[in-house]
Amino acid sequence: MDLLDMKAFLDNLVDSFKIVLDLECTIINANPIKRVSGTGIYKLNPNEGNWQSSYAIKVIEDKKPLVVIDTTDRNWVKVGKNVDYYSLVLHPIMVNNMVKGVIALASLNKKQQDFIKEKSNDLLNYLDKISQLISAKFEQEKLLNKITLMNNQLSLVFESVTDGIILYSKKGKILQINERAKEILDYDNPIKYSKQVKKISKIANYTIDNSENIEKQIYINANENIYPIMVRSILNSDDEEHKAIILLNDFKEIQSLMTQNDNEINNNALDNIVGNSEEIRKLIERIKIISNNDSNILLLGESGTGKELFARAIHATSDRKDNPFVAVNCAAIPEMLLESELFGYEDGSFTGAKKGGKIGKFILADGGTLFLDEIGDMPLYLQAKLLRVLDDKKIDRVGSSKLVDVDVHIISATNKNLEEMVQKKEFREDLFYRLNVIPLFIPPLRERENDVILLAEYFIKKYNNKFSKKIVGLSNEVYEILMKYSWPGNVRELENSIEYMVSFESSNYIQINNLPHKLRSFHFGDDKTGLEYDTKEAYDSTKTLKEQIAIKEKEIIHNLALSYEQPLKLEDIREICEKLDISIASFYRKYK
Structure with missing residues (x-):
């Protein structure tokens, strides 16, 4: 920034000098050297022919005031004006010990020249005060420019973020709102907008009154979309008004981020099904046929057969493949927590509940697939609630009376005999029939002998990469043992065995001495x-x-x-x- 950026202000200033002092006045910018403002002859001739021969240059270089009464007898510089009474009083304009320009007063007649001779010291003091005024104005303009730039940058950030942002005052006034927040709150629909703002205002006022930051999920818009809201209290020591900053997150983006890694795994799920046996080929063909069918699917099979892998393959080949795949192991979550894990809960719904509540797996899987593994271990009271969700396509969070629409494809899996459990009253009959619309049986590894070596070779490659090994394959003895073994733990046991053997093997082929204990006992026992x-x-x-x-x-x-x-x-x-x-x-x- 330089004095040229203050031209309007300086023009008014020099005009006032002319009226008060009856002297010509000019202000010159130092770098680049150029006249900014002037009166009389300076206004008619805004720039010197040769600035290097001017008195202004001497003041800029010396950083000192200068009074020149006789400008006609000078050997070091040419005046450039044919005026006998041309005298000058010049003063540098300093900003942070740097010369930003020069302010000068000039006489063009005898009366003006006599005034300068008589009042030169007073005029220097006067110019010193004026230069300080200009300097202060310069700093102010510089600060204002900086603030304006920062505000512009903040506005760009404010508008560029994908979240809705609202600056809210304690008086109930929205001070600033970005376009994303307007879109979320239906800004163009005054009735809906007012309704949504009331919901947010209630949370914001609580935050301001209690100086407490809040994270919460709210349901807004016609489609009752979920928008996790975060409200932070703001109190500026220079501002008596308490404010709150409100962030409205787009749940779909949060959902995408939370399930991103799963979606990357899902994309290769069908390719990760290794097998060339007739049973597996038929199963893959059936998956391709039913993948775009939203009917409930029940995967049946022993533990370790890879039921989740098949569930991911169904999802990956369906129209829902770009939406979340969320897996829940019903046996791994304590019974008292399973309901809140599946359906989520409201803030303060029970002792120990997370502040702001929690989004459940059903909502997280909205638009995609929810895989309920070990469904046979779900307690009976939750089975009834799950049945209602399957019937109504709505869920109610723990501690809430509000129903939320969900669109999920349910794939469940079990290694238990559900029909037998139904007869024993351990599993709801109505839920069994709702889940068992399309049953798919995944054969145990002992019934797909042709796939054992294919799987072993697949896992060798996998753990070669993991452990930086270069194992080529199996020795003849190990090959025979793997083919004879019945694999009660199925594919999971085979994978664990290969991981163990690859870990210890130092040759190009897996040798019998690196068999895990169970396979060693099987071999030598037989x-x-x-x-x-x-x-x-x-x-x-x-x-x-x-x-x-x-x-x-x-x-x-x-x-x-x-x-x-x-x-x-x-x-x-x-x-x-x-x-x-x-x-x-x-x-x-x-x-x-």
């Missing part, structure tokens, strides 16, 4: 012919306890050693010692 060590003497009653313990220790070491390629290498012995937590010396002593 085939004792491979054990060359005679274990009968371990049960010889003629031996002492110490002798029998030594025999048993020897048996354990020999059994483990036999799972390694013979003869044993030093690294094999070290690995055996690590597994058994013994020293190498103990190994040699007990192994001989």
Whole structure:
């Protein structure tokens, strides 16, 4: 900023000098050097031909006032005006010890020149006061410009955020509101707008009166959309009026952020179903057929068969794929918390409730899919409430009497026999039929033997990436064991077994010595012919306890050693010692 930005103010100032002092007046900007304002000859000739030969330059360079009575006899500068009575009084305009310009008074006749001669000191003092006035005005304008810039920037931010923002005063007045808030509150509909503002004002007034920040969910607009609201109290020490800043979040955006990672997983869900068996191929085809059907789906199958993966695959191939997929394990959440987890709750609805309330899983899944895993573990009183939601497509939050519309596709899953539970009165019959519209059975791994090795290879790649390994595949012995094993824990057990083996394997192929305990017990329990060590003497009653313990220790070491390629290498012995937590010396002593 420079004096040129203050031209209107300085024009009025020099005009007043002319009236009061009967002298010509001019104000010159220092950088760039240029006349800003002037009277008389200065107004008619706004700029010098050569500023470098002017008195203004000397004042700017010296930062000192200057009085020049005789301007006709000068060797270092040319006046440039043919006036015998041309005299000058000049004073620098200083701002923060920097010369921003020069203010000058001039005479053009004898009377004016005599006045300057007689009153030069008084005129210098006068110009000093005026330069201070200009300096103060300069600082004020600079501050105002800065404030204006900041306000413009804040306004840009205010309007650019995706949330609705309202600045509210204690007097019940909305001081500022951005376009997003107007849109949320139906600003163009005075009746609706007034109704919504009343809801917000009630919360804002409470915040101001109690100096307490609040987070809450409110339902506004014709469609009863949910907008989490956050109200913060503001008290400026320079402002007696207490205010509140109100943020209206777009729940759809919050919903998207909260479920973003799940949606990324869902996009690959169908590809993550590994299997080439006839059972799996048929199941995938059925999923593709029913994926756009909003009928309730019940996934049946043993624990570990991958029911959630299939639920995600159904969601990923449906028209709801761009909306949330929300999973709830009904067995993992304590019974007393499951209702509030599913349906949410209002502020203060029970002891220990989160301030501002909580959004439930049904609302979080609105527009998408809600997966209710282990549905057989849901308590009976909640089954009745779930049935009402399935019938009415509305939920009521804990502590609220207001019903909220929800649009969710329900996929449930269980490893229990629900029909048997219905007969025992442990599961509602009406709910069972509502959930069991489209039942899909996921076969256990023992019924899809052709998929065992495909899955094993898939998990090897997965854990190669995780552990930075380069394992190529399975050794022949491990291959046969995996094919013979019945996999009671299904795909989950297979994955855990592969993760274990990849963790310990150091060669290119997974070896038998890295089998997990259960698979090792299965293998060696079925085939004792491979054990060359005679274990009968371990049960010889003629031996002492110490002798029998030594025999048993020897048996354990020999059994483990036999799972390694013979003869044993030093690294094999070290690995055996690590597994058994013994020293190498103990190994040699007990192994001989």
